[in-house]
Amino acid sequence: MASPEKMERFFKKNHILEENIKYIIRQDSKTCLYLFNGKVVKTYIPAKTIITSLGSSHFININKGVYINSRYVIDIKGNNYTMIDNKCFEGRSRLSSDQKTFNDEWQTNINKADLENPVLSHLHILDDCPIGFSVIEIVFNEQGNGVDFFFRYCNKEMESIENLPLEQLVDHSFLELFPEDGLTWVAGYADVAINNTQKVVHSYSNTLKKYLSVYCFQLKPRFCGCIVFDSEETVKDIISQTSPFAPSHFEFLKQYI
Template sequence: MNDLHEWFQKNDLCPENILYLYRSDRKTVVHRMDGEEAALYAPLHSVLSVLPENLFLNISKGIAVCRSQIVNISNDGIYTMSDGRTFQGRKRGLSDHRRLRAEIGLADTQPRPMSMSLLEKCSLLDDMPLAFCVIELVFNESGHGVDFIFRYCNAEMATIEGVPVEEMLNRSFYEVFPNGDKKWLVSYADVALNGTRHTLHDYSPEVDKYLTIHCYQPEPGYCACVLQAIDS
């Protein structure tokens, strides 16, 4: 136990800066919130024994995550962390994941119908030759946007994103794109919360394209986006 405490101090680790822990090559890897990692030959349960039990969750064999840094738990038990990394939780007892999602106050990613008038308006854009989507923002306890959920996508979205529409609908961005860039979140959250409009021009590593994205608020809490690929 003392050796573990010394190892934590040597690697500048403490409960407040650990994002998640996982097993790799017979080692337990501790991933800090700044992206740095440290690994040691010790079982995961031994490392967890020196951390506050109420702060970390052992979600499956070989994976433990910081409870406060979970931004989404899907109905399939996929945990999305604040850095965009996803982990598959235990597949048995999926109801436990849903119960935990409610317990820690995460947004429900099950379809939550928008107003019929908005859905009707969106349906007019099903075959529009420009990509269009409506996303619902997910906020943490501090009110910062940490993820978003695709609530509507027209057919052209599949061309821009390279993912079938049915694989995007009602799923969080970081489920669809586990290594997705967070740079869009600030603008999307501003639109969803404040009703401002933004036009974004930037490279999207998720789809390997430069995009122009026009954003506006169709309803409070939502951001509508028109996306167009542009020449670099």
């Protein structure tokens, strides 16, 4: 059994987070972790040990040697599971209790989804909002084996945040516009857009050379609404408008300095 310290080093070395794993498969006597960025991490560490160390309840053992991240299931037909990258896995003919529970919940959520609900028709009221707002759609690449997202709406404030005019943002792909930023962003947005979760993503954009904070929520399946802040500029603005400056109000920052 691998120690917690060994597992922590393994995750850090390979940049592994639970939300960045699409599925785990046992192949050629190795455990293979398929990540969002297309990378496959191979190890002799058992899958159960990895999942336990991640502390995740999102993985389902659908068949011998196959664990799927339930966050990224986009279709279930019988005992066949289609993942976000269009990879299809055949599960057990006789479902386990975990499979049955997940399948029932997944089907209930799909039945409740209003797939015809318009998303973009009224967003013009946010055009001049002083806070950045965008709507993104999770999509597959042309080969159907990778995940990307397109900006379907951006208000005017997004121009200054993303350093691009609206015509170069709207209906353009994230990976096309920001090739240096990898798929960490995509994985977080996909979780929100598919599973109707809410999330705050704080991360550094290598392309823009700035930190961004994005508050995400699902608008409808595959569509994510994003409230976007330039983190550094927001903090500077807060401090500059605190007059007279009261250091005691910012005591909580000391633990991060």
